[in-house]
Amino acid sequence: MEKKALTSQWKLNLGFSFFILMLIVLLLQVSIQLTLLFAVSLALGFTLQKSRFCFTSAFRDPLLVGYTTLTEALILLLAISIPGFAIVSNVAGILHLPLSLYVTPFGIHTFVGGILFGIGMVMAGGCASGILMRIGEGFAMQMIAFAGLMIGAILGKYSLPYWRANFGEAPGIFLPDIIGWLPAVVLQLLILFFLWKVTRWWKRKLNGVG
Amino acid sequence: MRNKVQIIYKGPWAYWVGAVVLAILNMIVLIVREMPWGITTNIEAWSVWLGSNMGLLHDEGITFKQLMLSDGTYLNMGVILGAFWGTLAASQARFRHMKNRKFVISALIGGLLMGYGARIASGCNIGLVLNGIASSSLSGWLFTIAVFIGVWLGSKILLRFLL
Numbered sequence: 001m002e003k004k005a006l007t008s009q010w011k012l013n014l015g016f017s018f019f020i021l022m023l024i025v026l027l028l029q030v031s032i033q034l035t036l037l038f039a040v041s042l043a044l045g046f047t048l049q050k051s052r053f054c055f056t057s058a059f060r061d062p063l064l065v066g067y068t069t070l071t072e073a074l075i076l077l078l079a080i081s082i083p084g085f086a087i088v089s090n091v092a093g094i095l096h097l098p099l100s101l102y103v104t105p106f107g108i109h110t111f112v113g114g115i116l117f118g119i120g121m122v123m124a125g126g127c128a129s130g131i132l133m134r135i136g137e138g139f140a141m142q143m144i145a146f147a148g149l150m151i152g153a154i155l156g157k158y159s160l161p162y163w164r165a166n167f168g169e170a171p172g173i174f175l176p177d178i179i180g181w182l183p184a185v186v187l188q189l190l191i192l193f194f195l196w197k198v199t200r201w202w203k204r205k206l207n208g209v210g
Numbered sequence: 211m212r213n214k215v216q217i218i219y220k221g222p223w224a225y226w227v228g229a230v231v232l233a234i235l236n237m238i239v240l241i242v243r244e245m246p247w248g249i250t251t252n253i254e255a256w257s258v259w260l261g262s263n264m265g266l267l268h269d270e271g272i273t274f275k276q277l278m279l280s281d282g283t284y285l286n287m288g289v290i291l292g293a294f295w296g297t298l299a300a301s302q303a304r305f306r307h308m309k310n311r312k313f314v315i316s317a318l319i320g321g322l323l324m325g326y327g328a329r330i331a332s333g334c335n336i337g338l339v340l341n342g343i344a345s346s347s348l349s350g351w352l353f354t355i356a357v358f359i360g361v362w363l364g365s366k367i368l369l370r371f372l373l
Contacts, residue, residue: 013295013298013299016294016295020291020295027284033243037239037243038285038287041286041289043231043235043292044235044236044288045288047228047292048289048293049293049296050221050223051221051222051224052228053225053229056335059361060364063362063365064365064368072226076229077230077232077340080233081341082344082346085237088241099240099241101246101346101347102347103345104332104349109331110349110352110353111331112330113330113331114327114331117323117324117328118327118358118359119323120319120325121360122364122367122368123368124317124324125316125320128253130335132249132286132289135293137293137306138304140307141306141314141317144314144317144318144321145317146321147318147321148317148323148325149253151257151321151325152329153254154254154261154267155326156325156327160329160330174345174347175347176346188343188346
């Protein structure tokens with residue numbers, strides 16, 4: 001990649017590390033929870049950058065260039081997260097700790113929003129997390145995309161009531177409520193396994209014998 | 211051995227390693243925050259605050275202090291700073307210019323569509339694809355199918371107008 005003629009940036013790195021440390025110390029005065037979340041999200045940003053993990057590529061590359069490794073990694077991420085969230089949620093329930101999962105109502109706007117989001121992330125070269133990560137990497141393109149994201153978010157916020165009023169909205173469906181925890185987890189893992197098989201098949205189909 | 215240590219801070223890591231680490235960190239967010247990681251709700255709040263301070267939007271009563279005490283702010287800021295730290299650790303930090311003018315328009319329109327889509331669907335790839343599905347919610351699966359269709363359409367646009 002960009003190996004040639006790179007001067008070491010260790011001084012800058014040291015300065016930046018000190019700046020982060022100061023931020024963390026400052027934040028500790030405010031709230032331990034915020035400090036922990038800040039630390040974890042630093043790790044998230046670092047991990048996204050180091051592994052070049054990109055949701056946009058995971059969706060796009062099989063279609064555009066027949067490359068599926070990242071898609072398979074996304075399936076793996078989901079396959080760990082489903083049972084992981086199930087365990088965390090159940091343990092929290094047993095210990096009577098407050099914890100809410102992300103079960104949102106849906107309607108036509110969920111679908112329309114998803115399609116617009118999909119078009120947008122291919123055009124902008126990254127989804128929301130991808131944009132944040134690439135701003136950190138110094139890409140001018142995603143800084144502009146971020147401005148678009150902010151304007152779009154405002155427009156979206158103010159038009160959501162119209163979508164709800166005109167097309168209705170169904171309450172969120174939490175699969176474990178309907179079929180129970182274990183069947184819900186197993187069913188979703190089976191769907192992921194099927195998607196993984198399709199991905200492998202797609203790769204073989206596009207790249208010849210594989 | 212030295213090479214292996216170097217890979218940790220220089221990268222790139224294998225995708226599956228990224229997936230496993232992200233899964234663990236995402237679960238830590240769930241435990242600490244008592245709700246899943248999300249990105250665009252906070253971006254929306256900042257945008258509305260900015261818009262109302264510029265006099266463009268009706269004041270929604272969001273204050274700067276509220277935003278600075280919101281966990282979403284630190285989650286988003288952390289991702290940006292963490293990624294910057296990643297490039298710095300590998301001595302690759304620099305400003306990256308755009309190669310082509312038409313990408314300015316593409317980025318702006320793409321960002322707009324994404325922001326709009328995420329806010330009417332109540333989530334992005336993190337909030338709905340990853341954490342909607344991880345929460346065993348039907349909305350997550352529906353949104354994911356729609357995103358896939360959108361990406362397919364977007365790839366057609368990309369091939370036709372941009373590449």
